[in-house]
Amino acid sequence: MTKAILQIENLTRVFQVGAEQVHALKGVTFSIEKGEFVSIMGSSGSGKSTLLNIMGCLDTPTSGEYLIDGVSVRERTKNELADIRNRKIGFVFQSYNLLARTTALENVELPLIYNNKVSSRERRERAQYALEMVGLTDRMSHTPNQLSGGQQQRVAIARAIVNDPVIILADEATGNLDTKTSYEIMSLFQELNEKGKTIAFVTHETDIATFTSRVITLRDGNIISDNINEAKSAIIALEEFCK
Amino acid sequence: MNILNLIKIAYKSLMRNKMRAFLTMLGIVIGISSVITMVGVGESSQASINNQVSQMGTNLIMVHRARMRERGVSTGRDNVQSLKVKDVDLLAKNAKYLSAVSPVFNANAQIINGNYNWSGSIMGGNTDLMEIRKFELATGSNFTEEDIKKYSKVALIGHTIVEELFDENVDPIGKTIRVGNMPVKVIGTLKPKGENQMGEDQDDILIMPYTTVQKRILGIDFIHMIMGSAVSEELADKAVEEIETLLRASHKIKDGAADDFEVRTQAEMLEMMSSISGMMTTLLTAIAAISLIVGGIGIMNIMYVTVTERTKEIGLRMSIGAHNSSILLQFLCESVILSLIGGLIGIILGLLLSYVISIVQGMPFIVSTSAVVLSFVVCAATGIFFGWYPAKKAASLDPINALRYE
Structure with missing residues (x-):
């Protein structure tokens, strides 16, 4: 049996907005296994951002159980959560969130700076390797304003994989990109997935979700469908798009 | 997270805004250099007075005729x-x-x-x-x-x-x-x-x-x-x-x-002149110290702006595993670096200035070690004191909100 990277059981999250209670998640249960490429779909207000925040250990659930790599995140201090984020999770954001006026290499090194076990030399080597993986060997010393949107997102992806996380969490990672570049990024994700990376991809675009092998759809804080699909190849889609 | 990395990060962040860092530092530079100059000139003039008096003879005693008073009005000693x-x-x-x-x-x-x-x-x-x-x-x-x-x-x-x-x-x-x-x-x-x-x-x-x-x-x-x-x-x-x-x-x-006579010693003269020059030095140093406080407030102000401006960066750093304390230390490091470099430049500038003044005034040039050391300590303290609150604010940000901040 394949190992469950992520186990979520009956997860709820309630926000207190003024006197009102908002139930963003109303008992969500699913698990993601090693090597899966999952997309989490839903329109705005469906609770997918809340779910992503909890999956990314930025937020803690009101009730329910969440285990990442076999470790429960409930009853953890802020610093312990920070360490989990540092060692087990890689984030890719819609707006890249790269540090301005900082080279691609230094941006990628960033997560390792917060890990005392990594020496500065190892940090550099691992960051270079991560940039090679995303195909930016020749752009290492460029700053974000010298890079295109697609290249910036590649740097962000390199930053997400540099700490060798158990799961990559992408939040609308193609949201700021045009169709062609979106396909390129998706093909990069597929490539990483083939190399064994587990990826959870939050999006509201059905088109993008077709490139993943499993689609979880949320509505009003509940899972309404959880389907395995035949993932479309992003490279082929890209070739067709270019014709 | 080790301290060397921290300093490196803080240094790089400052270098991203060179002009701003320089202008912020200027407040401290002016404050420290004026304190150093005032203390230096004060000590020089003190030394100069001592020198002068010993030239006159420290054991000199003068007997004057007493000043005369007529109906309560002092009429001087000319006719005595x-x-x-x-x-x-x-x-x-x-x-x-x-x-x-x-x-x-x-x-x-x-x-x-x-x-x-x-x-x-x-x-x-x-x-x-x-x-x-x-x-x-x-x-x-x-x-x-x-x-x-x-x-x-x-x-x-x-x-x-x-x-x-x-x-x-x-x-x-x-x-x-x-x-x-x-x-x-x-x-x-x-x-x-x-x-x-x-x-x-x-x-x-x-x-x-x-x-x-x-x-x-x-x-x-x-x-x-x-x-x-x-x-x-x-x-x-x-x-x-x-x-x-x-x-x-x-x-x-x-x-x-x-x-009907007055006896004065040179030691009394020395005391009188020293107390006048000492009072002036204290006064000027106090004014200079105020400019140092203004410089410190300048640092605090800029650190606030920086924290707000870099909310997203803070969110990102937290999301990739920075502890709150790392964020706190990073910003604290930035303000301390600003004030220490500013202080260093200020000390050099102040010494130079007091050197020039002592040359022009023909007084001995004295480097007051205590003033230099004290200035350096004050700088570090200024950096920590005025950097603490903005840094605390940065560290207490919620990563989710910080990441969404536009």
Whole structure:
């Protein structure tokens, strides 16, 4: 049996907005296994951002159980959560969130700076390797304003994989990109997935979700469908798009 | 997260905004450099005063005529005739704590040598005056007891007068000059002493036997003042007491009645001048310290702006695993680096400035180690104090909101 990277059981999250209670998640249960490429779909207000925040250990659930790599995140201090984020999770954001006026290499090194076990030399080597993986060997010393949107997102992806996380969490990672570049990024994700990376991809675009092998759809804080699909190849889609 | 990484991160962040970092630092630079300058100049002038006073002789004691009061109004001492030559003789004979004593007359007269003339100050005294006032002969010799008895028309002249009255390469010794209408023979010249603390030229002086000044120039039978040397600086107070007792007895002043003379020591003068210059230094340093506080507030202000501006960066750092303490330390590091570099530049600038001032003012240049060390500590403290609150604010941000911040 394949190992469950992520186990979520009956997860709820309630926000207190003024006197009102908002139930963003109303008992969500699913698990993601090693090597899966999952997309989490839903329109705005469906609770997918809340779910992503909890999956990314930025937020803690009101009730329910969440285990990442076999470790429960409930009853953890802020610093312990920070360490989990540092060692087990890689984030890719819609707006890249790269540090301005900082080279691609230094941006990628960033997560390792917060890990005392990594020496500065190892940090550099691992960051270079991560940039090679995303195909930016020749752009290492460029700053974000010298890079295109697609290249910036590649740097962000390199930053997400540099700490060798158990799961990559992408939040609308193609949201700021045009169709062609979106396909390129998706093909990069597929490539990483083939190399064994587990990826959870939050999006509201059905088109993008077709490139993943499993689609979880949320509505009003509940899972309404959880389907395995035949993932479309992003490279082929890209070739067709270019014709 | 080790401290070296932290410093590196903080340094890089600052370098992303060089102009802003520089301007923020400027506040601290100005604050520290002005504190250093003020303290430096203060210490220099203190040293200069001490120097001056020891040149005058730290064991110098002066007896003035008392100021007169008429119906409650002080009318000065010009018409007071309370000191006589016999008082000097009395002190010379009886005062155990005085090593030397001389009557002193002051006068001003036109001093003429051929085509040159100079309005100079004239001092009359006995043979001990040179030693009491710490004058030294450059050439020639002092006048003698014989000269005093005979009201001899001889003079010792200071460096300024030599320069004013004689061409270069001319030896003044043996030459006859005129003081007012009286021909006077120059028998010696004095070594230069420079200006005193009040800016008076101590070399603009012509010394003659007191009898000559008293009888031939002034035509008076009282004396202007008495100068004496205490046996040692420590015994100056004893000497003052002794002079007072002796003069009161000889002037027949009853117990409880006011003296008709005043005794001053050089130590008192020193104290007075030191306290004035010390007060000025304290005042100026306080003003400079205020500018340091303003500089610190500048740092705080910019750190606030920086934290707000970099909210997203803070969110990102937290999302990739930075502890709150790492964020706190990063921003604290930035403000401390700003204030320390600013302080360093300020110290160098301040030392340079006080060096220039001391050169211009002709004072000794003194590097006050305590001021430098204190400034450095104050800088670090300023950085931490004014950086703490913005850093705390950065560290307490919620990563989810910070990431969404636009």
